[in-house]
Each structure stands twice: as C-alpha cells, then as structure tokens.
Amino acid sequence: MVKGEGIPTAPVARSGNAPLHSTRFRRDAIAPHVLGNKGKPMNETVRLSPPNSLIFIMDHASGVLPDDITVGLVAATPSCVAVGTLPEVDGETSITFTDNMDFIDAPDLVFSGVISTPNHELSVCSASDERLLTISVLQPSTQIKVFANDRSEPDRIVILVE
Numbered sequence: 001m002v003k004g005e006g007i008p009t010a011p012v013a014r015s016g017n018a019p020l021h022s023t024r025f026r027r028d029a030i031a032p033h034v035l036g037n038k039g040k041p042m043n044e045t046v047r048l049s050p051p052n053s054l055i056f057i058m059d060h061a062s063g064v065l066p067d068d069i070t071v072g073l074v075a076a077t078p079s080c081v082a083v084g085t086l087p088e089v090d091g092e093t094s095i096t097f098t099d100n101m102d103f104i105d106a107p108d109l110v111f112s113g114v115i116s117t118p119n120h121e122l123s124v125c126s127a128s129d130e131r132l133l134t135i136s137v138l139q140p141s142t143q144i145k146v147f148a149n150d151r152s153e154p155d156r157i158v159i160l161v162e
Contacts, residue, residue, distance in 0.1 A: 042097065042098060042099045042100070042135065042161070043096060043097075043098045043100065043103045044096065044097045044098075044133055044135065045094060045095065045096040045097075046094075046095050046124070046132050046133050047092045047093070047094045047095075048092055048093065048095075048126075048132065049086075049088040049089075049091065049092050049093065050085050050088060050093060050126050050127065050132075051088065051126050051127045051128050052088070052127040053084055053085045053086065053087045053088050053153075054069065054082060054083070054084055054085065054126075054127045055082070055083050055085060055093075055095060055124050055125065055126065055127075055132070055157070056080055056081070056082050056083075056124070056125045056126075056127075057080065057081040057083065057115065057122065057123070057124055057125075057144065057146070057159060058079055058080035058081070058115065058122070058123060058125065059079060059115070059116065059117040059118060059119050059121055059122060059123070060119075060121060060123040060125060060131055060134070061119045061121070062079060062116065062118050062119060063077075063079045063080040063116075063125075064077050064078075064079050064080055065077065065080050065082065066080065066082050069082045073110055073148065073151055073152060073154075074110050074111045074146065076111065076113065078114075078115070078116050079115060079116040080115070081111055081113070081115065081144070081146060083110070083111070083146060083148070083154075083157060084152075084153070084154075085153070085154060085155070085157065086150075086153050086154060086155040087153060090153070091155060092155065093154065093155050093156070093157060094155065094156050094157070095124055095132065095133065095157045095158075095159070096157070096158045096159065097122075097124070097133050097135050097159050097161060098158060098159070098160055098161070099160070099161050099162070101160065103158065104147050104158050104160060105149075105156065105158065106147040106148050106149040106154065106156045106157060106158045107147070107149060108147060108148050108149070108150070108151055109145060109146070109147055110146050110147065110148045110151065111144070111145065111146040112144075112145045112146075113143075113144065114141050114142065114143050114144075115141070115142050115144055116140070116141055117137050117139065117140055117141060117142045118140045120136055120137050120138065120139075120140070121134055121135070121136055121137065122134070122135050122137050122142055122144075122161060123135075124159070135161065137161065142161060142162075143161075143162040144159055144160065144161055144162065145159075145160040145162070146158070146159050146160075147159075147160065
C-alpha cells in the first residue's frame with residue numbers, strides 16, 4: 001500500500017445490488033483506444049463527483065479491492081489501486097487514462113506499479129461498481145503510474161498506462 005493523506009472512509013459496494021449513489025458524469029473522450037493500436041496516442045477523460053470520493057483502477061472482472069482504504073490517498077493490491085478524490089460534495093474530479101507523458105498535467109506521482117489485467121481490460125470504477133472508463137490493454141499485467149494534483153483531495157487524476 002502506498003501511503004498518503006486524506007482518503008475518505010466509506011463503505012464500498014462490489015455486488016450486483018443497487019449502487020450506493022447515482023453517478024453523474026461528463027465524458028470527454030478524444031479517441032477510444034486500444035493500447036498499441038496504430039501508434040495513436042490515447043487520452044480519455046471523464047469528469048464526475050465519484051460516490052464516496054473514491055475510484056478503483058483495475059481489471060473490472062478480476063480486481064480485488066484493498067482491505068484497508070482508510071489510510072492515505074492510495075491503497076493497492078496486485079490487481080487494484082484505490083485512489084481518493086475531491087470530496088463529492090465539493091465538486092467534480094477529472095480522471096484521465098493516457099499512454100502519452102505529454103498529457104500529464106498533475107504534478108504528484110502517487111502510485112507506480114503493475115496491475116494484473118488477465119482479461120486485457122483496465123477500468124476506472126466507482127465505489128458503486130460502475131465502470132467510468134475502460135480501455136483494452138495488450139498484456140495480462142499492465143504498468144501504470146497515477147498522478148494527482150493534490151496529495152489529499154485531488155480534483156485532477158491522470159493514469160499513465162505504459
């Protein structure tokens with residue numbers, strides 16, 4: 001687990017039951033992209049107020065959530081990274097998947113590691129188990145770096161997929 005500050009302490013739903021909150025978001029997709037596809041850079045963004053001020057980066061079908069998400073901005077398992085966001089009542093958080101360093105506009109590296117992606121998909125999911133962004137990846141393990149513009153309540157998160 002990577003330690004930081006300010007991750008909310010809230011229950012997380014991972015079942016097929018009704019979501020904890022409805023999620024309203026705007027998608028600003030420049031181009032849906034399969035990594036490695038024709039050399040095109042990938043940059044896909046969503047803006048929303050995540051339920052429980054928390055997102056999960058994982059292979060949706062196989063990701064195992066961290067047991068303890070109450071200490072720090074980031075918590076991780078081999079198949080999931082939990083990241084705290086700006087409190088949902090304070091406004092929207094912009095979340096971007098990219099494979100290009102030029103799109104990184106958040107200064108703090110808050111996580112660097114390999115995520116298990118056996119289904120060749122990487123998703124950003126809400127605490128109500130809703131997929132917010134999903135990309136295809138080429139390998140069963142994916143190197144990612146997560147950048148944030150604040151170490152406690154970021155409103156800008158960029159996920160570099162390598």
